[in-house]
Each structure stands twice: as C-alpha cells, then as structure tokens.
Amino acid sequence: MPTSVRISLPPTLRRFCDNHESVEVAAGTVGDAIEALHARFNGIRERLLDEAGNIRGSVLVFVNQEDIRFLDQSRTPLKPGDELSIIPAFAGG
Amino acid sequence: MSSQHSSSPSHGATSHTGFMKALKCRECGREYPLTATHVCEFDFGPLEVAYDYDRIKRTLSREVICQRPQNMWRYRELLPVAGEPTVGRQVGYTPLVKADRLARRLGIRELYVKNDAVNYPTLSFKDRVVSVALSRSVELGFKTVACASTGNLANSVAANAASAGLECFVFIPHDLEQGKVINSLVYGANVIGIKGHYDEVNRLCAEIAGKYGWAFVNVNMRPYYAEGSKSMGFEIQEQLGWTIPEHTVVCMASGSLLTKIHKSYQEFSKLGLVEPTKWKIHGAQATGCSPITTAQKAGLDFFKPVKPNTIAKSLAIGTPADGFYALKVMKETGGYGDDVTDDEIREGIQLLAECEGIFAETAGGVTVGVAKKLIASGKIPKDSSAVLCITGNGLKTIEAMAGHVGETHDIRPNLREFEALLNQDKTQLLQA
Numbered sequence: 001m002p003t004s005v006r007i008s009l010p011p012t013l014r015r016f017c018d019n020h021e022s023v024e025v026a027a028g029t030v031g032d033a034i035e036a037l038h039a040r041f042n043g044i045r046e047r048l049l050d051e052a053g054n055i056r057g058s059v060l061v062f063v064n065q066e067d068i069r070f071l072d073q074s075r076t077p078l079k080p081g082d083e084l085s086i087i088p089a090f091a092g093g
Numbered sequence: 094m095s096s097q098h099s100s101s102p103s104h105g106a107t108s109h110t111g112f113m114k115a116l117k118c119r120e121c122g123r124e125y126p127l128t129a130t131h132v133c134e135f136d137f138g139p140l141e142v143a144y145d146y147d148r149i150k151r152t153l154s155r156e157v158i159c160q161r162p163q164n165m166w167r168y169r170e171l172l173p174v175a176g177e178p179t180v181g182r183q184v185g186y187t188p189l190v191k192a193d194r195l196a197r198r199l200g201i202r203e204l205y206v207k208n209d210a211v212n213y214p215t216l217s218f219k220d221r222v223v224s225v226a227l228s229r230s231v232e233l234g235f236k237t238v239a240c241a242s243t244g245n246l247a248n249s250v251a252a253n254a255a256s257a258g259l260e261c262f263v264f265i266p267h268d269l270e271q272g273k274v275i276n277s278l279v280y281g282a283n284v285i286g287i288k289g290h291y292d293e294v295n296r297l298c299a300e301i302a303g304k305y306g307w308a309f310v311n312v313n314m315r316p317y318y319a320e321g322s323k324s325m326g327f328e329i330q331e332q333l334g335w336t337i338p339e340h341t342v343v344c345m346a347s348g349s350l351l352t353k354i355h356k357s358y359q360e361f362s363k364l365g366l367v368e369p370t371k372w373k374i375h376g377a378q379a380t381g382c383s384p385i386t387t388a389q390k391a392g393l394d395f396f397k398p399v400k401p402n403t404i405a406k407s408l409a410i411g412t413p414a415d416g417f418y419a420l421k422v423m424k425e426t427g428g429y430g431d432d433v434t435d436d437e438i439r440e441g442i443q444l445l446a447e448c449e450g451i452f453a454e455t456a457g458g459v460t461v462g463v464a465k466k467l468i469a470s471g472k473i474p475k476d477s478s479a480v481l482c483i484t485g486n487g488l489k490t491i492e493a494m495a496g497h498v499g500e501t502h503d504i505r506p507n508l509r510e511f512e513a514l515l516n517q518d519k520t521q522l523l524q525a
Contacts, residue, residue, distance in 0.1 A: 011303045012132050021304070047135060057395065057417060058120070058137035062296060067412065069398050085300065088132040090139035090414045091312045092241050092295035093319075093347020 002026040005033060007084040017041045030061055031074035033084055048086070060087045111175040112149050116140040116316050119418075127175075129233055129308060131315040139414075140316045142173040150364050155335060158366075165221055165324035171360055172324065173317045174228045180257045181224020185324050187212050189332035189480070195448040195461075199468050203478035205338070206445070207329050209485070210453050215252045215276065216486035217245035217454075218325055218350065223253050223310060225321035230308035236260060237307040241298035243291050243346065243407045244273030245454075245485050250310060251282035262307065264294050269406060272489040290401055292412045319415075322350045326357025329480055330367050337362070337372045340479035342464045344377045344456045345385050345430075346408040348419030351376050354482070355422045375473065376423055376430040377463035379403035379438060379455075385416045389423055389430030396420065404435045404493045405455040407485060429472045433462035439497050441465065442487060452487030460484075 008022045017023060018041070025040065027033035034055075038045035050056050054074075061068045062085040068076045078084075115124040120138030131140055149170045161167035165185025166178050188208045196204035209218040223246065230238055239262040240250045247263035254261035263277050267286030277284045287294045302312040310318045330337055337358045343351040355374050362369035378386045381403030388396040396416045401409035413419070423430055433441065441461035446452050453461070460481050467473040487494070504510040 008300065010299065012130075012134055012137065015134075047137065056137055058132070058139070060296070060412070065293065065296065067292070067296075067398060069412075070400075085296070087296060087299045088137050089412070090132055090137070091299050091302075091309075091315060092291070093311060093349045093410060093414050 002028050002032065003078055003080045003082075005078050005080075005082045005084055007033060007037060007086065010087055012088060013044065013047065013086065016043060016047070027078055029074065029078060030063065030068055030076045030084065033078065034074070058089045060089045061085070062087065109175050111173075112144050112152075112170045113173050113175065114143045114145050117143040127173075129230075129235070129313040131313050142316050142320055144171065146360075146363060153364060153366070155366060158331065165224070165321070165328070168324060168327045171320075171327070171357075172225055173320045174225065175232050178224065178228040179231050180227035181214075181220060181253050183213050184220045184224045185212065186328055189329060190449060190451070192449050192481075195445060198444060198448055199465050200475050201468050201473065201479060202476050205329075205333070205478075205480045206449060206451060207325060207332075207480055207482050208451055209325065210451060210457065210483050210487065214256075215245070215248040216489065217249065218322065218482075218484040219245045219249040220253070221324050222246075222318045222321035223249040226308070226310035226314045226318035227253050227257055227259065229317040230259075230310070230314060231257065233308070235308035237262065237305075238310060239263065239298070239301070239307045240310045241265075241291070241295045241312070243409060244269045244277075244489065245407055246311065247282075247284070248273060248276040248489075251277040251280040251284075254282065255280040264298050264301075266291055266294055266406070266409075270490050270492050272491060276489065291410050292398075292401075295410075295412075319349050319353060322353035323357040323360070325350070325482065326354035327361065329354075329482075330358065330361050333480075335361075335367050337367055337370050338480040339371075339477050340373050340375065340428075340473050341482065342375045342377055342460055342467070342473075342479060343482045344405075344408055344460045344463075344484060345413065345416075345419055346410045346456075347413045348376070348385055348415035350482070350484070351419045352415050352422050355426065371426075373426045373428040373473075374422055375428040375463070375467055376419055377460045378430070378432040379405040379408055379459050380432040380434045381405070382409045382411060383432035384411060385413055385419050386430035386432045388416070389420055394420055394424075403438075403455075404490075405438055405459050406490070407454060407456045408459060429467055431463045431466050431472075433459055433466065437462040439494060442494060443498065445483070446487070451483065453483045454485035454487050454490040455493050456485055457483040457487070458493075 025036035118133035382401035438458035441458035
C-alpha cells in the first residue's frame with residue numbers, strides 16, 4: 001500500500017532532481033520509492049540501480065537511519081512518515 | 094562553535110594543478126574537475142586522482158627524492174596537491190625497523206615493522222592523509238575542515254587544523270577511548286560525540302557534508318585524502334633499498350590503506366624507481382568486525398556489512414567503503430585475509446612490545462596477530478620477508494591493555510624491602 005515518505009538526496013543527485021535537498025513520494029517499499037523518484041525525475045533509476053535492477057554497491061539507502069542491508073533490502077516496507085536517505089558508499093575510513 | 098555556512102569556498106579547481114590531471118571514476122572512467130567532490134554523478138563510483146605520469150617520470154628520480162627532507166613530501170609529485178604543501182610539512186618518514194626478535198618469535202626469515210606509531214604529530218598514519226587533505230583544502234579555499242572518525246583521524250585533523258589556523262569539527266562515536274577523545278579536545282577542535290557506532294557517524298557526516306560547505310576530509314575531500322596513504326608504501330620501498338617487499342600485512346578498517354599501499358608499489362614500478370618484482374598484500378581485521386576478511390576467506394568478491402564489536406575501535410567499520418577494492422587487491426596479488434579475537438589482539442600488542450620495544454594500539458595488535466597466523470599456516474612462507482604496517486600508538490588505547498600486563502610491585506623506599514621482594518619470588522618478579 002503506497003504511503004507518503006520523504007527521501008533525502010545527496011548533492012550528487014540533486015542537480016538531477018531540480019536541486020531539491022529532499023522530496024516526498026508515495027511508495028510501499030524502498031524499491032517502489034526509487035521507482036517513484038525515477039518517475040518524477042527521469043534518469044535516476046540508472047544512477048541508483050545496476051543492470052540487474054539491484055541497488056548499486058556504491059549506493060547506501062537508509063530507512064529511519066537504518067541501513068536497508070540490515071533490513072529487507074529494496075523490499076523493506078515503508079510506513080507513513082518514514083524517512084529515506086540515499087548516501088554514496090564511498091565515504092569515511 | 095562557529096557559524097554554519099561561513100566558510101563555503103568557491104569549490105573551484107585552481108588553475109594550476111601540479112601533476113594532477115583530473116578526478117576519475119574508478120568504475121566508469123568519467124573525468125571530473127579537481128574540486129571537492131568524491132563520487133561519480135552517473136554511478137556513484139569513487140573518484141580517484143589521475144596523474145600525469147609521463148611528466149612525473151621526467152621529474153622524479155631516486156636522486157631527486159634523496160636530496161629532499163626526510164618527510165612524506167619527498168614524493169610530492171605523486172601526492173595530490175597543486176603547489177607546495179602548507180599543512181603537515183613534517184609528517185612521515187617513520188622508522189622501518191628490522192624486527193629480528195619478532196621474526197624469530199613468529200618463525201619467519203626476515204621481518205620489518207613500519208612504525209607509524211611514532212608518526213608526527215599525532216602518532217598514527219592518519220597524519221599522512223590529513224596533511225594531504227588539509228593542504229588541498231587550503232588550496233581550494235576552505236576555512237573549515239571536518240571528519241568522521243574512529244579516533245586517530247579526529248586527533249590528526251584537530252592537530253593539523255590547529256597548526257594551520259583552520260576551524261575544525263570532528264565527529265566520533267561517543268564511547269571512544271579517553272586518549273583519543275582528549276587528543277582531539279586539546280587542540281581546540283569542536284568534538285561531537287555521536288551516540289552510535291562509526292557507521293552511524295559516517296552516515297551523519299555524509300548528510301552534514303551535503304548541507305554545509307566544509308571540507309570533510311573523508312567525504313568530499315576523500316579522493317585527495319586517501320592518496321596520502323601511498324606515502325607509507327613509498328617510504329617502505331625506499332627504506333628497503335628501493336625494493337618492493339614480498340609480503341606486506343596491513344590492518345583494514347575501510348580497506349583504503351591496503352589499496353593505497355598496493356598503488357604505491359604499482360606507481361614506483363611504473364616510474365622505474367623500483368624493479369617491478371611480485372608482491373603480496375595481506376589484510377588483517379578483528380574478528381569482532383571482519384566483513385572484508387570473512388569475504389576473502391569465503392572466496393567472495395563482495396562483503397556483507399556487520400555491526401562491530403571489538404576492542405580494536407579504530408578498525409570498527411562494519412561497512413568498509415573500500416572493502417570491495419581491498420578484496421580485489423588481495424586477490425590480484427595472491428594475498429590472504431585473516432582476523433583475530435580480542436585476546437589475540439592483546440597478545441599481538443604484547444608480543445610486539447616485548448620483542449621490539451614498540452607499543453602499538455589495538456590495530457597494531459591485529460596486524461601482528463594476523464601475521465602470526467598467516468606465517469604459522471604457511472600462507473606467508475617461513476623462508477620469506479614481510480613488512481608489518483603498524484598504524485597507531487598504544488598510549489592512545491591503554492584501556493585495552495589495562496589489567497592484562499601484570500602489576501607494579503609497590504614497596505617503601507627501603508633497600509631491605511626491595512631485597513625481600515627479590516628473594517620472595519625471583520621468578521615471579523622476572524615474569525611480571
């Protein structure tokens with residue numbers, strides 16, 4: 001069931017999303033949220049997903065500060081008010 | 094604390110770029126200007142500095158290097174600054190110790206310890222990456238620098254920022270060792286303790302970096318920052334008489350240091366500064382945070398993130414940014430990965446201290462412990478030569494050894510009491 005969630009965007013993506021720092025989309029899972037983002041800003045899918053449709057290893061997605069790799073990956077369900085963050089993996093250390 | 098957006102520079106590349114050509118995506122090869130940015134817009138791949146090696150080859154020789162002061166900047170053509178370095182000019186050229194006593198204990202023909210526990214000014218290899226990152230930050234016009242850190246990096250950013258007159262924010266897990274906390278606070282840095290583990294600190298810093306116009310050394314400045322680690326490998330080769338070691342054992346947090354030591358061997362080979370002999374690079378982690386070595390042992394090209402639980406807090410990164418590339422280097426060079434328990438880490442620290450008089454932090458205990466395992470299993474042959482990279486100083490992590498190294502024998506200032514103590518149990522005293 002689609003629900004309204006907010007996605008925080010990294011600077012790398014903002015210029016492809018009308019310079020928004022965050023956007024609100026309706027989605028039932030993390031995968032749906034990425035598709036909704038792509039529907040609104042064409043070309044986003046290819047940046048975030050590889051050829052097989054999996055989230056790239058170079059992209060981290062968090063739901064309410066939790067890495068979705070510790071949840072159910074792109075099938076992680078979303079509820080109203082959830083906050084997603086998309087962050088480049090290559091940082092830190 | 095200072096104002097939020099006061100230090101945003103132009104973020105533009107300087108017109109003079111030294112020996113750097115561009116930032117280049119490691120995945121798709123797309124090129125970007127030499128600004129403060131760290132990932133490719135098309136696939137989020139990491140950006141790396143591309144150099145003009147033809148021009149470097151015409152400029153850099155063993156003779157030129159040998160005439161320069163003994164610090165990491167003697168290899169400056171291979172480090173990503175446009176002009177003369179302005180921060181951390183005394184960093185590096187730490188001792189390469191021929192560790193004969195430790196070699197005998199571990200059962201290997203020849204062993205060296207690259208001792209960054211005495212690196213200047215903050216006693217860890219992080220001074221290398223920070224001097225590069227801050228020098229480049231100054232070139233790009235930043236006035237405020239920051240980092241996400243497991244401790245050593247925070248110390249180095251705080252100290253080097255202080256000496257350069259830069260505003261500084263360091264973000265650390267709130268439960269770090271006291272030595273590392275005090276070692277950041279003393280320089281006047283804004284130290285932010287995050288109630289979470291390092292990976293959470295890192296995520297927050299990625300968000301802060303996206304909002305504030307600061308030079309985050311290991312976020313938007315990471316392409317420059319990471320290159321500083323190569324200097325450890327350059328020094329090893331020079332100190333070994335311009336040769337590449339057969340085996341190098343490197344501890345891994347993000348895995349970046351391991352990949353950059355490999356790159357340093359490649360670059361010196363490419364430039365003709367050393368004979369391009371074969372080398373193997375082995376990775377070491379703590380069992381309580383071993384995403385990379387677990388993958389290596391399973392023969393995988395990718396790692397599964399973990400929630401860290403180890404006394405080796407400086408290596409406690411459950412989502413290692415360069416894990417994929419570290420695995421690739423181990424595979425390409427024929428190296429191995431292994432990990433050690435907290436008790437084995439303490440044993441490693443003690444072994445290095447007792448044999449060579451070097452007190453390493455917990456990460457050093459990991460390196461020694463894993464080297465011991467790899468030699469015992471024959472993965473590093475007993476009739477070979479190896480270098481162990483020691484990255485930080487034991488005085489910063491004394492909590493890990495407290496209660497594990499014996500106790501003092503307290504007596505009154507009286508000769509009789511001393512002799513009574515000696516006679517009481519000589520064996521016990523000698524063992525203490």
